[in-house]
Amino acid sequence: MFPVTLLLAPLLCPGISAQWGRTPACTGATECFSYLTLCRDTEYESRAYEPSNWVGTQLLPAERRYRAINRLREYFNRKNRPGILIEQTSPTLTMYWNINGVPTEAAVFFYLPRRFLSNPPIPRDELVYLSNSPAQSLFVRSVGSIFFNLKRASQELFEDLLRQRESFMQDRFYLAEYHRPLSLLGRRKEIWFQALGPVRCGSRFGSGQSTA
Structure with a gap:
């Protein structure tokens, strides 16, 4: 089985430049995945993200998500080569297949600090793998904190x-x-x-806002 990876596209809005910033939602972590808001309205936000490295693991058949998360925690807690402790980062990503509107958990990813962009520690667990992503554009919507319907949202x-x-x-x-x-x-x-083409920031959006 091929590993489920982050499929990314190097897509930015032409003519928009600003400082990469720390997301306001990121708390309690040493380092977070930075982004630039390209356009935003009441429905969703379009963002540009910088290149990054992630460590991921697929959910095995009938496996609970917390077991997959524990594999990534162990990687951060020295179960890597050269056996170093990695500081806490944010966010945690869970990838879902979206088949006929029914979400199915597929894989979980932890963000790796920028200092590992060119030389990430190698996983010692064969179920854990590295995933590199170039600059990319995403469509984003915030959802409820605890109780929300993932399928509907x-x-x-x-x-x-x-x-x-x-x-x-x-x-x-x-x-x-x-x-x-x-x-x-x-x-x-x-x-x-994930966006597949250049993000179109029309008149219905405000644009070019950084998260700094």
Whole structure:
């Protein structure tokens, strides 16, 4: 079986430049995945993200998500070569297949600090793998902190993107969690769909806002 990786496209809005910033949703972590807001309205936000490295693991058949998360925690806690302790980062990503509007968990990813962009530690667990992503563009919507319907929330964003004639990857999406995995307090989540073409920032959007 081929590993499920982050499929990314190096797509930025032409003519937009600003400082990469720390997301306001990122708390309790040493380092977070930085982005630039390209356009935003009440329905969703279009963002540009910088190049990054992630460590991931697929969910095995009938496996609970917390077991996959534990594999990534062990990688951060020295189960890597050269056996170093890696500082906490944010967000945690869960990839879902989106088949006929039914989300199915496929893989979990932890963000790796920027200092490992060119030389990430090698996993010692054969079920854990590295995933490199170039600069990319995403369509994002914030969702409820604890109690929310993932199927309904992802389908609503999916339909909004279709209605706006956005070009995006339709067979999968990501749930980004800006809190410690399995925690109950301070939870914040977002749904991400990946753009497949240049993001169109029309008159209905404000644009070019950094997260600094």
